[in-house]
Amino acid sequence: MSDQNLRMSDAEREQAAAELAEHYAQGRLTAEEHSERLDRIWAARTRGELAPIFSDLPGQRTTSY
Numbered sequence: 001m002s003d004q005n006l007r008m009s010d011a012e013r014e015q016a017a018a019e020l021a022e023h024y025a026q027g028r029l030t031a032e033e034h035s036e037r038l039d040r041i042w043a044a045r046t047r048g049e050l051a052p053i054f055s056d057l058p059g060q061r062t063t064s065y
Helices: 010-025 030-042
Strands: none
Touching: 010 030
């Protein structure tokens, strides 16, 4: 089974939310975009569902999605 198909933990969602908040703080996302993507993070069940949320943002993510 691919890592992308593995179910996520709450800790992984919290880490992704923190990373998204940093992009928002850097001005890469509007408040509306941040809110929409944050909703998608909390709704994600697998790691693969996070990849599209971060696909247009630069930098290294601390977790591979």
